[in-house]
Amino acid sequence: MFSPELKKGSTEMLVLSLLESRARHGYEIGKLIEMRSGGRLRFALPTLYPTLLRLENRGWIKGRWVEKAGQRERCFYRLTSSGRRVLREQRKIWKAYVAAVNEVMG
């Protein structure tokens, strides 16, 4: 529904925002994006996973292997403090951008 170019700019921001409240594992992040957008946003594994690696390498998120009761071991990502800062910044920019676009398009 949305073109890949349009999605590309926001993947990182979406991942960061989903990790704001608590740590999640990769598959869960993909599912959550799909659910919360009512199925309108869907990121395939080949897009999402390299994004996670990239964010981790930048030091914005941190993955850790956790075994929860009754579940298999999974890699859970949490937001780091610099990630939190970046998210705050991006959210602000995004809002300003959307407002500006709306303003122009009426």
Place this chain on the structure above:
Amino acid sequence: MRDWQAFVRARLRLPGLPPEREARIVRELAAQLEDCCRDALARGAADADADAHAAGQISDWEQMTRDVYVAERRNLRPRADRLADRIDGLAETRTGGLRMIANVLRDSRYAIRQLAHTPGFTLVAILTIALGIGATTAIFSVVNGVLLRPLPYPEPDRLVRVHEIVPQYGRFSVAPATFLDWQQQNTVFEHMAAYSSGSATFTGREGPERVSRAAVSADLFDLLNVQPALGRTFNREEDAPGRNTVMVLSHGMWQRRFGADSQVLGRSVTLNGQPFTIVGVMPADFYFPSRSAEFWTPIALDPAKATRGGHFLGVIARVKTDVPLAQAGAEIRTISERLAQEYPANSANESAEIVPLLEQVVGTIRPALLTLFGAVAVVVLIACANVANLLLVRASVREKEIAIRAAMGAGRRRLTLQMLAESLVLALTGGALGLIVAYLAIPLIRTLSAGSIPRVDDITIDAPVLAFVAGVSVLTGIIFGLAPAWQASRATIGSVLKEGGRSSSSSGGRWLRSSLLVGEVALSIVLLVGAALLLRSFSRLMDVNPGFDADRVLAFQVALPPASYPEEHHRVAFFENLLTKLEALPQVSAAGMTQALPLRSDYVLSFTIQGRPPAAPGEGPSANHRSVSPGYFKTLGIPLVRGRVFNERDSEEMPMVAIVDQAFADRHFAGADPIGGGIDIGNGTDGFYEIVGVVGNVHHGGLDADPTPSMYVPFRQDVFSSMSVAARTEGDPAQLASAARQVVREIDSRLPTFQMAPLGEIVSESVAQRRFSMLLLGVFALLALFLASVGLYGVVAYAVSQRTQEIGLRMAIGAQAGDVLRLILGGGMKLALIGVAIGTAGALALSQLVASMLYGVTPFDPVSYAMTAVALLAVAALACYLPARRAMRIDPILALRQE
């Protein structure tokens, strides 16, 4: 459920990442795929469908791998990157030397990255350089080991060989009395020593064996200034007749035959049937006069019996430190000329000269080695031109990148340095590979040159060779980097970006590329002509009839020790017995012997013809002298021209007879019949021999030397203690070896046979040095041809790729495939023709350099030139045809659409 980790691992390969990082990525992706699969199952999908659904999540694994790599860039070679960041920081902040180094490092890193982007180009360039530098390094290591490295004695510059100059022969061995006079009268030498190389029968635990030795003056070791590793050398008292029963061992002989026994001193061994005492062992790296000498004994010249007629000594001397070599030479000449006047009977008109020892050892091979070195230098130049051309093509493709870098503020200097850095990275990598090429080539060269090059064991890769490789690599890098660097420095933003993004090839660039190519072709022609001349010389030489038939003849030497064969009749009896037994062997059809085999050793005597006035001493005629058995001529297939050959009745008691060859008859009996004439061989030693026959000429001195007059006498009338035996067989002569040894053992078990080889090998050995030069020059010429054709191919292929649109247009308006072929082929062949013309002119000018290595062809041999030009043009046509064929297949529509 399937093993998802194995599934991922089979598809996602991440070399270059730290293993733990790779494992983590595989594990996590597997976990997500498994989640996906379980999810599908939970939604009620069948097992197979769920599995397929999960497996289909990642359809393009190659893309996935690339994306992971991009995300993981930071984890790739993290240390190298961190270092690179530091270097960049230095380049930005510092000034002066540190900044320059940082810049060089940054340029090199950038260069490596750029080169890694175009692996095909990089590989071809590096291989080209490696071949060029490898060949040069291999030859340089020969030049270094043979010509440049000093001899292994202290202060080798002051060591000289001293020769007598005899009017008929030039440089000559020294007579004992002359040597003793020199030693006494000179004031310019610290030491002077005489030596005589030979061999002796050494009887050890494994039976008798022929071992090379040198008889030397006691002074020799002081002269060379080398101390023994064990024990002592000779003293003057031992260097006297009757007391000279001591010997000094070489390190090699000490190890091989005495098991490196430190108790060897004082031990008695048997040499030529006489007891000798071992008094010392020399160090491992000592050799004199050649590596073959295994031990040394005192020469023990007897002043009372020393003669001036027999010349057999080698003489070396150490010039005093304050005496110039020229002065030493002048004094020894003065002494000799005085002696010549004092003893006119034996020494009239004789003189002397000195030659630096190194010069003496390597003098004859020097021109050949320097020619080869020149040839590989040409190969390197061609390689440079080739790589320069490749770089130019690449630079014109990269014009845009360079222009943008210029626009972003990179100065002309930085751009030039950047391009040079790329060339240097290529050159140094190629140089390192070249070193490996040389390392592999050296054993090959050693095998190939065995017997034709002195000091061949000194050929190794040592510090000077390494320095040479480094120097040549940097130099070649600069040479082939200059053209592209110059082009890059001229790049202007406007001109490039104006061309609409299509890489342009300025007319200047095209001109440069064409000239380089023409130069390459011309240089190849020079080498090819040289190789063709040598090849034709060699084939002419192999066509020379040596005057005897070397096929299926086995030759070996037997030496009779004077202790057990004191009288002539003992020796005659032994050799008669040996020949009879050899001829009785079923596979032997004829056997004969001589004291000196053709092409292998030399034996010349002066003579006087009966009825002619005696010549002044030293000015009379001389000829090869051979003492032979009756069967010698039949065994070697030397034809009888007139008269008779020797027979069993030509013995000591009978009148002395001789046979001469055609050259002798022509020279000394022009027009008259020599048969019945008399010759006084050795002038007054034996009386007159009556000539009874004339035989065909034999090339005694070498296939390339005209046959010189020879005279033969029956061995029964002039027997030697050491004779070379030849036996003609029905089959392979090598198969006769053990039977021949057995025959000798049966007669006298204490006698070794030595220098056993098929006669054919002796002929082949005599041309070994020529074969060596020819083969190497041939290899270099082919290498040059190959490089030039690759260069031509590259230039033409690039031209085709640049002219795709033009060709498409031509075809669209009616040009046929044949027209396109003519267009492309014509362009390339024009360059090749210009190169051939220039190269031929250059070869004509340079061919004098190889004149001394030619035989039977002139340096201007038209066949060699024509052959070379045709070969090069044929290869050039092929190199142009390949891209031309591609041009013929261009689809005009596709070509025109391409922008």
